[in-house]
Amino acid sequence: xxxxxxxxxxxxxxxxxxxxxxxxxxxxxxxxxxxxxxxxxxxxxxxxxxxxxxxxxxxxxxxxxxxxxxxxxxxxxxxxxxxxxxxxxxxxxxxxxxxxxxxxxxxxxxxxxxxxxxxxxxxxxxxxxxxxxxxxxxxxxxxxx
Numbered sequence: 108x109x110x111x112x113x114x115x116x117x118x119x120x121x122x123x124x125x126x127x128x129x130x131x132x133x134x135x136x137x138x139x140x141x142x143x144x145x146x147x148x149x150x151x152x153x154x155x156x157x158x159x160x161x162x163x164x165x166x167x168x169x170x171x172x173x174x175x176x177x178x179x180x181x182x183x184x185x186x187x188x189x190x191x192x193x194x195x196x197x198x199x200x201x202x203x204x205x206x207x208x209x210x211x212x213x214x215x216x217x218x219x220x221x222x223x224x225x226x227x228x229x230x231x232x233x234x235x236x237x238x239x240x241x242x243x244x245x246x247x248x249x250x251x252x
Contacts (some may be wrong), residue, residue, distance in 0.1 A: 109141060114149040116189040121204070125246055129208070130215055133239050134181050137219040142182035143175075146211060151190040159226050167191055178238075185214035197224040205240065214240045 109127045117249035134141045159166045169191040173184040223229045
């Protein structure tokens with residue numbers, strides 16, 4: 108089950124059903140199943156506070172993933188700073204929806220066991236994010252004949 112929650116930020120999250128389908132597809136492609144997954148949207152300050160409290164890091168970030176997985180079943184909380192996602196979208200000249208999906212994929216990939224602590228790990232994670240962004244596009248774009 109995938110649930111979306113909004114703390115202090117309010118925005119329209121379009122295509123919720125397709126987002127859930129896409130996240131399930133990502134998990135299945137990685138040989139996993141979605142258990143209980145909460146995607147929690149919050150502000151920069153809220154996520155920075157979580158970062159300080161639980162990880163002892165005093166900086167802004169776009170996502171923090173709390174892993175409650177068991178075996179092949181993915182369960183966890185993805186705390187996403189909507190402020191940071193929008194700022195990154197502007198910086199990278201991406202639509203905010205694309206950046207938001209990339210961050211969701213990033214969090215789910217962490218639950219699948221991928222890490223991003225080294226340059227090699229970050230490169231692998233980015234390649235997987237790109238792969239799943241293409242799968243999102245395939246859900247929406249009609250095939251070209």
